[in-house]
Amino acid sequence: MPPTSETLTAERILEATEEVLRRHGPAKATVVDVARALGVSHGSVYRHFRTKSALREAVTKRWLDRTTELLAAIVAAPDLDPETRVREWLAALFAAKRRKALADPELFATYSVLTTETAETVVGAHITELTDQLTEIVRAGTAAGTFTVDDPAVTAGALFRATDRFHDPHYAREWERPGVEGEFEAVLDLLVRGLRAAA
Known part of the structure; x- marks a missing residue:
């Protein structure tokens, strides 16, 4: 009905x-x-939805929010130490983006177009939300003495950009290559060592 x-x-x-x-x-x-x-x-x-653009923005935000909500659970996990939280958060981000690209390539291609259309609005807000989550983890690690960084927000932004290849849709074709998981783990190990050795 x-x-x-x-x-x-x-x-x-x-x-x-x-x-x-x-x-x-x-x-x-x-x-x-x-x-x-x-x-x-x-x-x-x-x-x-007052316009077609508003509808397209809202459906794009809904699609992106699924990833944000998944990652929020890792940020809030009280039983994880900060280093594990950084690793799990970045791994979950890669897995979520990869799953979207490989499980439903037609829909992923559609949303790749929509995210390009909404890059300055919806996508910008999404990236801010993600880097804010990562900042919270880095800040907690700094407070606990696990990480030694001067500015958690700057460090979180650097971590996010350093792993672009594993979550930016422009690199989606690379996510099917054999060995990409090993490459991700190598980058992650290097980044986490850098957090510990930053002093």
């Missing part, structure tokens, strides 16, 4: 938008297609 204007929610619209994007791709997917998939008028969709 199609939703009514009372039961139509932003979340239902975003779920339908993701399916429409998977089916048609970002170039051909329209708000009318989303409305048709939901069995409502396109005006009903516009009551939740």
